[in-house]
Amino acid sequence: MPDLRWAEVRDLFDPGVMGALPDGYVPGTRQEDWQALLDLVVSRGWPHSYAEDAGPLPLPAAAAVLGAGGLLRVWPxxxxxxNFWPIEAGTIDFDIDLRELRGQRGVDAVCRLFAALGRHLGKPVLLAPEGGGRPVLAFDVAADRVVAVAAGT
Known part of the structure; x- marks a missing residue:
C-alpha cells in the first residue's frame, strides 16, 4: 500500500503551489551522513553525475564535495x-522537479526516495515549498513512512 495517495496530496505536487523545484532536505547531518548518501547512490546503482565549475568529475568522497560548489545529479x-547541493555538512539539501512527478507514479517515486534516504541515514527527510517555508512532506523515521505534514505541527 502506498504511503500517500495522489488524491490526498495532489496540491503538494502542484508546481503552481509548491514551485517547480521544491526544497528537500535532511536536517542535522554531518560529513559522515553525506558520505552515507554517496555510498547509497553507488550501492543502489542509481545513475548519477557530479560536476563542479570545471566540469564533470568522478564521484569523490564527501570530504571533497562539501563546500566545493558542485552539483550531484541522481536518477533514482x-x-x-x-539535484543534491553539497554546500555544508549540517544539512543535505536537494531539489526535485515536480513537472516530472505527476499522478500516483510520481507520489510513489518521491516516497521511495524519501524512504531510502531516511532509512539509510536514520533521519527525517523533509520537503518544503521552493524558496523555503514549512515542510509539507516528511519521512517519519519512527513511523517508517512518508507522511503529509499537517499545518500547525
Whole structure:
C-alpha cells in the first residue's frame, strides 16, 4: 500500500503551489551522513553525475564535495532527477522537479526516495515549498513512512 495517495496530496505536487523545484532536505547531518548518501547512490546503482565549475568529475568522497560548489545529479528512477547541493555538512539539501512527478507514479517515486534516504541515514527527510517555508512532506523515521505534514505541527 502506498504511503500517500495522489488524491490526498495532489496540491503538494502542484508546481503552481509548491514551485517547480521544491526544497528537500535532511536536517542535522554531518560529513559522515553525506558520505552515507554517496555510498547509497553507488550501492543502489542509481545513475548519477557530479560536476563542479570545471566540469564533470568522478564521484569523490564527501570530504571533497562539501563546500566545493558542485552539483550531484541522481536518477533514482527513470524520468526522476534529484539535484543534491553539497554546500555544508549540517544539512543535505536537494531539489526535485515536480513537472516530472505527476499522478500516483510520481507520489510513489518521491516516497521511495524519501524512504531510502531516511532509512539509510536514520533521519527525517523533509520537503518544503521552493524558496523555503514549512515542510509539507516528511519521512517519519519512527513511523517508517512518508507522511503529509499537517499545518500547525
Amino acid at each position: 528512477e527513470p524520468g526522476f532527477q534529484v
